[in-house]
Amino acid sequence: MKNNLRRFLLTSVTLSGVLLMAACGEDAESTETEEGTGEATEEVAIGSKGAMEDFKVGDTFVATEPLELEILYRDLPAYPLDKEWLFFQELEEKNNVTFETVSVPLSDWEQRLSVTMGAGDLPDYSTDIWAGHETPYVASRSLLPISDYVEYMPHYQSRLENWDGVNEQIENLRHQDGKYYVLPGINENILYEFGLQYNKQVFDEYGVEEPQTWDELKEALTVLRDETGKAPMTLWWQGNATLNFSAGSFDTVGGWGFMDGAMYDEEKDEFVYAPMQQGYKDMITYFSELTKEGLLDIEAMTQDDEMARNKIVNLETFVTSGNVGTMTDVNESLAEAHGAGEYEYVRMPILEGPNGRKFRGGNTNSGMMLNADLAERDDFQAILQFIDWLYYSDEGTEFAHWGVEGVTFEKTDEIVTGYLPTENIQYERFNVDGEENMQEDYGFGNAAFAYAGPAHIRQSVMEEAEFEYQARMNxxxxxxxxxxxxxxxPVDQEQATLLSTPLKDTVDQYTFRFISGQYDIERWDEFMAELEQQNVDQFMDIVNNAYRENQEILQNAAE
Incomplete structure (x- = not known):
């Protein structure tokens, strides 16, 4: 994997200086006298009830006294919460830990999270939290500044130190106070979850080779259109995934990865508004041309997932966006409709574009944010040790993903991924006829607890072809x-939100109209003019002032 880490060097070096100075400052404070009394003050120790002594990398966490945690839990319809899962039983019996779950249906998750945080009712911690979720609540001091306590989390620190690029990405989570409030999932390698997929048999039938560039994809689609008379490409998720994974190769951001639209320009050493740069225009122009030439389904940006799936299964289209889940679903449906082995979708590599064969991504994904009140608990250290073990140790990661060896899974050298569920348990692609399900019946492979981790565990549920694809892309x-x-x-954040929200609405509207063919790309200047009228320069001034101030703070600390 080719990681461009140059722009992080200053940040990582200067932050080391900040942390060093902070440590020195803490030492100095511990020996100062109070109000001239001559008595030395003592550092305040965190509550250690239930904690293990000398907890280190490789240790299994077992609470020395019963430990109970309350969690805001995103309940997925694919495997509804069952408090009798073996997952919970094992944690209670082997680790002396129990959970009280506040269950929230997936459909209500975002609203419930916002209401819960606004009311100050966060349980001990919440899962499924992405960086940025915490921002509106930092000023309220309701969230734990977890960066203050990672010294009690040896497995977490080990992953930061030993996995390339991870520490720099974690440092980017810090807020203006120098602390971070999200504990993200950490992957050893970049995971290429979303991408393009194609019907291999149809490509072979018409002599179309697997594209390696966006230009080659257009050529392939042209052949398929001419041979079949159909628009050969459609999209899942109204194009949001496609614009996200395509953006790096066009030197821009888009779709799910658009965020507030501000993008760092390394040459200028400043942030720019992505839609006003050439890369964004190149990307939108490319997809609008596909639609205009009958290569991209005109409904691709509006259809729901079921419509996309039906077109693929009915052989109305032959290229689509997706992930492993959609590909598995499609291939199973193709087998039912046309017979086993007649048609199969396979992965297309990340395509090369004007900016090269590049992909915007990182080693972190969703994680958790914790209630600030935890710091006052007499078992706070035990809580940190448990979270460190479950989410950041290899043992805990394996347990969360696969369960109990000999009961729910076996290790094997027979397949490249190294793990197999026991014979009666269906799990992802394994044992499709199994009577029980790893997630539904046992609670393992649950997105609330099983995410991120070492490559050999994170990729262990993949088919061999997917395993090899990930290795190749890395x-x-x-x-x-x-x-x-x-x-x-907080003040700048509020102002930035007021400015960025209508700007994003305008970007979304024009992007949709360009790609769907409602607007000709000749109207691009009109698009730019509208962004200028909506004070895009003022928004970018706020962003760049914050960036420069943060760099100055870090530089001064290093000196």
Whole structure:
């Protein structure tokens, strides 16, 4: 994997200086006298009830006294919460830990999370939290500044130190106060979850080779259109995934990865508004041309997932966006409709574009945020040790993903991924006729607890072809890591939100109309003019002032 880490060097070096100075400052404070009394003050120790002594990398956490945690739990319809899952039983019996779950249906998750945080009712912690979720609540001091306590989490620190690029990405989570409030999932390797997929048999039938560039994809689609008379490409998720994974190769951001639209320009050493740069125009022009030439389904940007799936299964289209889940679903449906082995979708590599064969991504994904009140508990250290073990140790990661060896899974050298569920348990692609399900019946492989981790565990549920695809992409694709930090004060954050929200609405509207063919690309100047009228320069001034102030703070600390 080719990681472009140059832009993180200053940040990582200067932050080391900040942390060193902070440590020195803490030492100095511990020996100062109070109000001239001559008595030395003592550092305040965190509550250690139930904690293990000398907890270190490789240790299994077992609470020395019963430990109970309350969790805000995103309940997925694919495997509804069952408090009798073996997952919970094992944690209670082997680790002396029990959970009280506040269950929230997936459909209500975002609203319930917002209401819960606004009311100050967060349980001990919440899962499924992405960086940025925490920002509106930092000023309220209701969230735990977890960066203050990672010294009690040896497995977490080990992953930061030993996995390339991870520490720099974690440092980007810091807010203006120098702390971070999200504990993300951490992957050893970049995971190429979303991408393009194609019907291999149809490609072979018409002599179309697997594309390696966006230009080659257009040529392939043209052949398929001419041979079949159909628009050969459609999209899942109204194009949001496609614009996200395509953006790196066009030197821009888009779709799910658009965020507030501000993008770091390394040459200028400043942030720019992505839709006003050439890369965004190149990307939108490309997809609008596909629609205009009958290569991209005109409904691709509006259809629901079921419509996309039906077109693929009915052989109305032959290329689509997706992930492993959609590909499995499609291939099973193709087998039912046309017979086993007649048609199969396979992965297309990350395509090369004007900016090269690049992909915007990182080693972190969703994680958790914790209630600030935890710091006052007499078992706080035990809580940190448990979270460290379950989410950041190899043993805990394996347990969360696979369960109990000999009961729910076996290790094997027979397949490249190294793990197999026991014979009666269906899990992802394994044992499709199994009477029980790893997630539904046992609670393992649950997105609330099983996410991220070492490559050999994270990729262990993959088919061999997917396993090899991930290895190939990690070798061949240049990764554009997340932008440097630009923490905003609460006042600036509020103003930035007021400005960025209508700007994003305008970008979404024009992007949709260009790609769907409602607007000709000749109206691009009109698009730019509208962004200018909506004070895009003022928004970018706020972003760049925050970036420069943060860099100055870090530089001064290093000196």
């Amino acid at each position: 070798e061949e694709v240049e990764v554009i890591l997340p932008d440097p930090a630009r923490p905003l004060s």
